[in-house]
Amino acid sequence: MKNCLAAIILILSFCSTKLYAQEIDTIPVNTKGMNIKLKRSPLPSRQGPLNFEPVKIKPLVVNAKVNYWKTRTNIGININQAQFSDNWKGGGTNSIAVGGLLNYRAEYNKNSYSYVSELILQYGKVKNKDQLQKKTNDRIFWDNKASFQLSKSWFFFGSVSFESQFDNGYRYFRNNNQEEQQVLISRFMAPGYLTESIGFEYKPVNYFSTRIGTGTARQTFVLDSTVYDGKKNVYGVDKGKRFRNELAFQVVSAFDKDIFKNTNLKARYNMFIPYEDISFSRIDHRLDVALTAKINKFMNTSLTGVILFDKDTDPKVQANQTLALGFGFTFPR
Incomplete structure (x- = not known):
């Protein structure tokens, strides 16, 4: 009996020791922060060859064309009208004024070649009560340049440029009866200017450029003899002739930039020095400035001015200025 009991105790002791060892073997170990390096298996491993099969992809054809042309058209219209009753004590004169502007610009750029064509058409007229109609603006200017x-x-x-006017221009005076009279002094192609020039252009930025025309020729046309009004020479053309040709050195500077939000400043300066005048006493200067501010989508206000010094037309400096409020449209928008 004692032997059986001893055997049972021995068996139980052996089993409990085995269970305890199993519990210790399964205790989890935190390996965070431990530098454990796995040894590479010393047994050689062999990989089989990789087989790639070509995939045929159909080419994608894009039907697209490159347009090297950029165009822009600006149209401006302004109207001013005033009306007074016969017994209006504040004084005033019934009047109506209409003005219009069209500025078209086309530009072609491809590689190192470029072509720019700009057309400016301006016309305006005012009519006051008991007075003759008078022009407030009248200009045709077309400039073409390849570079x-x-x-x-x-x-x-x-470059080749053309300049003239649409309508007749008059000099106004009053006779002895204080009646307003007019005398024709200019009209279409009297004068008219055609200028051809070759040379070098300096353009450091998109909004500023200067042309230096070392070889420039200008033809001045007077195709209507009635503008002479008893004079032997007008606009540099002698009476009895139709045009005059001059060779000259020319400088043309242009500036066109939005100086503020919705405000554009455009200026163009032209200096013309005839080669035949070695004393440099007949240098022609012309400065055109236009400041345009956009009020809303369809309305804008503009301030324009011209300063001209040309002894062939007048020995003194000529100037004009126009302030207008009207409608403006730009295409493409």
């Missing part, structure tokens, strides 16, 4: 890029800021260019 080839020589370096980052320098171009070789050739």
Whole structure:
């Protein structure tokens, strides 16, 4: 009996020791922060060859065309009208004024070649009660320039420009009866100017450029003899002739930039030095400035001015200025 009991106790002791060992073997160990490196298996491993099969993809054809042309058209219309009753004590004169502007610009750029064509048409008229109609603006200007890029800021260019007016221009005076009279002094192609020029252009930025026309020719046309009004020479053309040709050195500078939000400043300066005048006493200067501010989508206000010094037309400096409020449209929008 004692032997059986001893055997049972021995068996139980052996089993409990085995269970305890199993519990210790399964205790989890925190390996965070421990530098454990796995040894590479010394047994060689062999990978089979990778087989790639080509996949045929159909080419995607995009039907797209590159347009090297950029165009812009500005149209402005302004109207001013005033009406007074016969017994209006504040004084005033019934009047109506209408003005219009069209500015078209087309530009072509491809590689080192560029072409720019700009057309400016301006016309305005005012009519006051008991007075003759008078022009407030009248100009036709068409400039064409082709250029080839020589370096980052320098171009070789050739240009042709035309300038004249739409309507008759008059000199006004009053006779002995204080009646207003008019005398014709200009009209379409009297005068008219055609200028051809070749040279170099400096254009460091998109909004500013200067042309240096070392070889420039200008033809001045007077195709209506009635504008002479007893004079032997008008606009540099002798009476009995139709045009005059001049060779000259020309400088043309242009500036066109939005200086503020919705406010654009555009200026153009032209200096013309005839080669035949070695004393440089007949240098022609012309400065055109236009400041345009956009009020809303369809309305704007503009301030324009011209300063001209040309001894062939007048020995003194000529100037005009116009302030207008009207409708403006730009295409494409």
